[in-house]
Amino acid sequence: xxxxxxxxxxxxxxxxxxxxxxxxxxxxxxxxxxxxxxxxxxxxxxxxxxxxxxxxxxxxxxxxxxxxxxxxxxxxxxxxxxxxxxxxxxxxxxxxxxxxxxxxxxxxxxxx
Amino acid sequence: xxxxxxxxxxxxxxxxxxxxxxxxxxxxxxxxxxxxxxxxxxxxxxxxxxxxxxxxxxxxxxxxxxxxxxxxxxxxxxxxxxxxxxxxxxxxxxxxxxxxxxxxxxxxxxxxxxxx
Numbered sequence: 001x002x003x004x005x006x007x008x009x010x011x012x013x014x015x016x017x018x019x020x021x022x023x024x025x026x027x028x029x030x031x032x033x034x035x036x037x038x039x040x041x042x043x044x045x046x047x048x049x050x051x052x053x054x055x056x057x058x059x060x061x062x063x064x065x066x067x068x069x070x071x072x073x074x075x076x077x078x079x080x081x082x083x084x085x086x087x088x089x090x091x092x093x094x095x096x097x098x099x100x101x102x103x104x105x106x107x108x109x110x111x112x
Numbered sequence: 113x114x115x116x117x118x119x120x121x122x123x124x125x126x127x128x129x130x131x132x133x134x135x136x137x138x139x140x141x142x143x144x145x146x147x148x149x150x151x152x153x154x155x156x157x158x159x160x161x162x163x164x165x166x167x168x169x170x171x172x173x174x175x176x177x178x179x180x181x182x183x184x185x186x187x188x189x190x191x192x193x194x195x196x197x198x199x200x201x202x203x204x205x206x207x208x209x210x211x212x213x214x215x216x217x218x219x220x221x222x223x224x225x226x227x228x
Binding site for chain 1: 143145147152153154155156157158168170202203205207209214215216217218219220221222
């Protein structure tokens with residue numbers, strides 16, 4: 001079982017719509033969770049961090065965490081063409097080394 | 113506050129050559145990480161420093177790979193006897209942390225390595 005899984009294929013959404021991305025993780029002791037955005041050929045850029053169950057909102061982005069189900073999600077409201085990118089879910093594996101385990105990412109294409 | 117910087121941004125080398133990459137973390141960040149990313153995959157952890165101490169190495173980091181952070185500031189990653197399979201984006205990240213599990217890591221622009 002992979003540490004972090006993002007199974008959805010490319011997601012195409014019309015401009016102004018909501019994009020929904022999902023991520024599951026395997027280790028119940030994980031304590032912190034991150035969403036990074038990565039444009040083609042660029043490095044990951046932090047969008048959101050979340051540590052507690054529930055929702056966390058930042059502008060057009062909302063992260064949701066459910067530790068019981070080992071599930072993290074990201075909603076992008078009022079999607080813009082500039083949101084077209086790959087979104088990486090990352091989980092801090094703890095155990096004293098703080099390494100991040102990443103999913104393979106979900107590509108989002110916002111259609112004007 | 114300047115971000116994480118990496119040098120060079122691109123490196124093309126021939127198989128069998130040695131290459132060295134440099135990473136300068138965000139000032140006052142005590143933790144520094146190296147990751148490797150290949151096309152279509154998420155970044156994979158390579159190694160982690162807290163100050164000058166290398167605390168964790170992935171099994172992905174073969175004997176041909178070595179990393180240092182001699183004064184707890186910048187770090188270098190060296191690959192000896194490069195192979196075509198080493199072609200990837202090498203990412204450096206830094207964070208500030210005391211305990212465990214909640215650091216936020218900020219990534220540099222990466223070094224893209226192509227081994228011919």
